[in-house]
Amino acid sequence: MLAVDVEKQLGAFKVAVRFEAARGATALFGPSGAGKTTVVNMIAGLLRPDHGSIILDETVLFDAKASIDLPPHQRRIGYVFQEGRLFPHLSVRQNLDYGRRMSGRPRDAGEFERIATLLDIGHLLDRRPRALSGGERQRIAVGRALLMRPRLLLLDEPLASLDAAHKREILPYLVRLRDDAGVPIVYVSHLPAEVRRIATDVVRLNAGHVVATGGLELLDDPEADAFA
Amino acid sequence: MTSLLGLSADEWTAVALSLRISVVATACALPFGIAIGWLLARKEFWGKTLVDGIVHLPLVLPPVVTGYLLLISFGRRGPIGAFLYEYFGIVFSFRWTGAALSCGVMGFPLMIRPIRLSLEAIDRRLEDAAATLGASGALVFLTVTLPLALPGIIAGLILCFARALGEFGATITFVSNIPGETQTISAAIYTLTQVPGGDAAAGRLVLVAIALSLAALIASEWFAQRAAIRIHGD
Numbered sequence: 187m188l189a190v191d192v193e194k195q196l197g198a199f200k201v202a203v204r205f206e207a208a209r210g211a212t213a214l215f216g217p218s219g220a221g222k223t224t225v226v227n228m229i230a231g232l233l234r235p236d237h238g239s240i241i242l243d244e245t246v247l248f249d250a251k252a253s254i255d256l257p258p259h260q261r262r263i264g265y266v267f268q269e270g271r272l273f274p275h276l277s278v279r280q281n282l283d284y285g286r287r288m289s290g291r292p293r294d295a296g297e298f299e300r301i302a303t304l305l306d307i308g309h310l311l312d313r314r315p316r317a318l319s320g321g322e323r324q325r326i327a328v329g330r331a332l333l334m335r336p337r338l339l340l341l342d343e344p345l346a347s348l349d350a351a352h353k354r355e356i357l358p359y360l361v362r363l364r365d366d367a368g369v370p371i372v373y374v375s376h377l378p379a380e381v382r383r384i385a386t387d388v389v390r391l392n393a394g395h396v397v398a399t400g401g402l403e404l405l406d407d408p409e410a411d412a413f414a
Numbered sequence: 415m416t417s418l419l420g421l422s423a424d425e426w427t428a429v430a431l432s433l434r435i436s437v438v439a440t441a442c443a444l445p446f447g448i449a450i451g452w453l454l455a456r457k458e459f460w461g462k463t464l465v466d467g468i469v470h471l472p473l474v475l476p477p478v479v480t481g482y483l484l485l486i487s488f489g490r491r492g493p494i495g496a497f498l499y500e501y502f503g504i505v506f507s508f509r510w511t512g513a514a515l516s517c518g519v520m521g522f523p524l525m526i527r528p529i530r531l532s533l534e535a536i537d538r539r540l541e542d543a544a545a546t547l548g549a550s551g552a553l554v555f556l557t558v559t560l561p562l563a564l565p566g567i568i569a570g571l572i573l574c575f576a577r578a579l580g581e582f583g584a585t586i587t588f589v590s591n592i593p594g595e596t597q598t599i600s601a602a603i604y605t606l607t608q609v610p611g612g613d614a615a616a617g618r619l620v621l622v623a624i625a626l627s628l629a630a631l632i633a634s635e636w637f638a639q640r641a642a643i644r645i646h647g648d
Contacts, residue, residue: 232542258545259553271543275561275645288548288557334547 188212188338188370192228192238192248201225201394204238211364211371213385215378215405220391222374223268226340229372230265231258242338259288264331264339264369268346270323272315278326279311285334298333304366305329305359321352325359332367339367342374353380360384378405421618427594428602429622435510435598436578439518443525443574448560448567451529472584473523481587484516488588512589513596517581521574528573532566533559565641572634579626599623 188207193200201221205212214222227233229240231247234255240248242263247256264285272281282302286293302308305325315323324344331339341360345353361384364371375381381388382402390398398404421429453459454466472480488495489507498504506512536559544554560567582600589596591605603619606612 230546232546257550258542259548259550261546262548263546265543265546267539267543269539271537271539273540273544273558284544284549284557285547288544288550288553330547 187243188229188372189239189241190225190229192225192235192240194224194228194233194235196224199394203389203391203394203396205389205396205399207370207372207387207389209370210386211373211384212387212389213381214372214374214391215376215381215385215388216391216397217376219393220376221394222376222391223342224394225391226265226342226372226374229338230263230340231256231261245337262334262337264334264336266324266327266331266339266341266344268343270315270327270347272318272323272326272330274315276315277311278307278313278315278318281315281326282307282311282330282333284330289334291335301329301332304332304362319352320348321355324348324356328359328363332363332369336369339363339369339371340374341371343376345375345380357383381405421622422615424593425602425615425619425622428597428599428619431510431513431594431596432579432598432600433626435514435517436575438511439514439521439578440525440571440575442514443518443522444567444571447522447525447529447570447574451526451570452533454526455530455533469526470523472520477520477581477583478587480519481516481584484512484519484584484588488512488515506589508589508592508596510589510595513581513585513598514578516584516588517578518574520581520584521577524577525570525574528566528569529563530566532563532569535566536562562645565638565645568637568641569634572630572637576627576630579623579630599626 190206191204193202199221201224203221203225214225216222224233228235228248235248235250237250238248239246239250245256246252246254247261248254273284276284282298302311305328307322307325307329310318310322310326315326318326328341328344344360345356348356357380364384373381373384382405385402388400388402388404389396390404450465450469454462485507486492488498490496490499490505495506498506504511506515540562541554541558544558549557580600581598582604585596585598586601591597591601593602597605599619599622603616603623606616606619
């Protein structure tokens with residue numbers, strides 16, 4: 187269970203959100219500029235909230251009052267960025283292995299194999315990120331985040347940089363991920379169709395605030411933003 | 415007495431000494447080059463412009479002035495030189511170590527610039543990604559920042575090495591021109607041109623200097639290409 191209650195002032199723009207995300211996939215849904223990426227960056231520890239707290243299961247990741255602010259490398263939160271952000275100087279295999287190496291865990295061939303199969307990336311291991319298509323790149327980014335054994339997976343518009351064909355290609359993998367990987371997912375998107383395929387719960391954001399929380403029915407409610 | 419390439423033993427001594435001084439100067443300058451390059455590229459601090467200026471000063475000062483400043487500060491009676499001798503037994507004046515120091519100082523601005531530029535060009539978002547994957551600050555630096563800055567670091571190394579190999583004014587002012595101790599190729603050529611009949615020996619050393627400089631340039635090109643391929647693929 188992820189419990190987020192944070193405020194952050196960014197120039198004239200203020201983000202103040204409060205929501206909880208349980209097992210399964212929770213969508214942070216809202217138009218561009220609603221503050222979705224700001225929120226996930228705070229969950230990941232890349233951006234420091236001004237006030238509030240972020241709690242994941244029993245771990246306090248951030249608590250302004252108690253001056254707790256776990257650095258990103260100690261949070262064990264997998265983050266799949268919009269643009270993949272694969273390391274250009276490493277091969278696909280080394281990219282996938284990065285999280286394990288940083289944590290000093292021994293190699294686990296079975297786990298590697300399982301995730302390579304889940305994402306169908308076994309044939310790409312010796313390539314460089316540059317030689318991959320957009321869809322392949324995002325699958326590697328998902329695999330890299332999974333192989334660090336995250337307690338939570340953040341997917342920030344992972345399909346945004348892909349064309350329609352590549353989106354269709356990668357969506358089934360994300361659904362499989364939700365059902366098989368057993369890691370709670372926070373999925374950021376502004377596209378109802380995408381959210382419908384993947385999410386089970388929806389947190390609707392607008393102008394830096396949560397305007398509604400609930401199930402997929404929120405996607406059909408064009409009036410929800412009116413409460414902002 | 416002649417040996418390989420027709421160089422005399424004394425001439426070989428100067429060549430070997432030049433190489434040793436340049437290698438040591440470059441190797442010792444590198445950690446400082448990376449640290450200060452990183453500070454200038456990434457940090458905002460009070461006096462940054464001053465640090466930038468001081469680092470680049472040897473580039474614009476007459477080398478004799480730099481050598482003189484080294485002499486009065488790092489000489490046995492200079493404030494820094496006296497301290498280093500007293501507590502660490504390190505002596506710079508009239509030693510090859512002093513030549514390495516002056517060569518390192520003279521090469522430093524040439525080393526800093528490409529390192530700083532390559533650090534500035536790195537996509538910081540890759541470092542964020544590494545942090546979310548469990549890499550502490552130091553590990554991010556070692557596994558992402560440094561490898562991505564490698565082409566700039568190599569360029570800086572070669573430029574510093576080449577500058578060290580050609581250093582003359584600051585070195586001769588600081589540690590004089592002692593055969594076998596501080597007489598580099600440049601100093602040896604200068605000495606030979608001052609004595610009758612030294613032209614042939616000077617000519618041989620000139621050829622060596624040209625060969626070494628060319629080799630450094632070719633090596634830098636080769637390393638830079640390899641590093642670029644490593645980072646950007648084919």
